[in-house]
Amino acid sequence: MTVKLKDKEFVPFISAESIDQRLKILGAQISKDFKNDNPILLGVLNGSFMFLSDLAKYIDIPSEFTFVKLSSYSGENSTGKVKSLIGLDSDLKGRKVIVVEDIVDSGLSMSHLLEILQTKEPLDISIVSLLFKPEALKFPVEIDYVGFEIANKFVVGYGLDYDGLGRNLPSIYQLK
Ligand SMILES: O=P(O)(O)OC[C@H]1O[C@H](OP(=O)(O)OP(=O)(O)O)[C@H](O)[C@@H]1O
Numbered sequence: 001m002t003v004k005l006k007d008k009e010f011v012p013f014i015s016a017e018s019i020d021q022r023l024k025i026l027g028a029q030i031s032k033d034f035k036n037d038n039p040i041l042l043g044v045l046n047g048s049f050m051f052l053s054d055l056a057k058y059i060d061i062p063s064e065f066t067f068v069k070l071s072s073y074s075g076e077n078s079t080g081k082v083k084s085l086i087g088l089d090s091d092l093k094g095r096k097v098i099v100v101e102d103i104v105d106s107g108l109s110m111s112h113l114l115e116i117l118q119t120k121e122p123l124d125i126s127i128v129s130l131l132f133k134p135e136a137l138k139f140p141v142e143i144d145y146v147g148f149e150i151a152n153k154f155v156v157g158y159g160l161d162y163d164g165l166g167r168n169l170p171s172i173y174q175l176k
């Protein structure tokens with residue numbers, strides 16, 4: 001069934017069942033790779049809230065969870081550049097950090113985020129992204145765990161929004 005959000009129509013793309021199956025595999029892989037590391041999973045708000053919450057249920061090793069939001073604003077104006085992390089209250093020094101994103105598209109957000117995170121002196125940084133658009137990548141970033149590689153088309157649902165709407169859809173839709 002199609003979904004209409006404001007002026008745009010979206011068609012079903014990745015079902016809730018497919019997401020759940022993939023998350024089981026990702027969770028098992030991460031649990032194996034970080035077995036003795038007590039990693040910190042760092043969700044990037046807003047888009048990652050649903051992904052991280054569901055992924056966490058399939059991670060069965062000691063692990064910690066925290067969230068940040070990126071800020072690209074200076075006063076009232078967007079600088080077009082991500083400048084700081086809002087809400088990072090955990091000490092990352094010497095820790096294994098797993099950044100959790102809903103999507104890597106151009107790679108701009110992730111490359112800026114990595115620059116800021118490096119200054120916190122973590123032991124290492126891994127990336128898990130539910131979605132990845134290889135054709136759209138302009139700022140090279142290496143993603144350690146990818147849920148789904150997708151075409152360069154706009155998607156919504158499962159945390160991802162169109163103009164603030166659609167984040168609560170339990171599956172992923174693609175622009176018609
Ligand atoms: O690779 P990029 O081209 O930088 O795009 C990816 C970014 O876009 C989305 O965030 P957005 O800025 O829309 O904020 P949101 O998470 O609050 O929706 C998404 O959550 C990523 O952070």
Ligand SMILES: Nc1nc2[nH]cnc2c(=O)[nH]1
Nearest residue numbers: 105153154155156160161
């Ligand atoms: N909702 C949404 N946000 C994005 N941010 C970067 N790419 C996308 C996308 O395809 N959909």
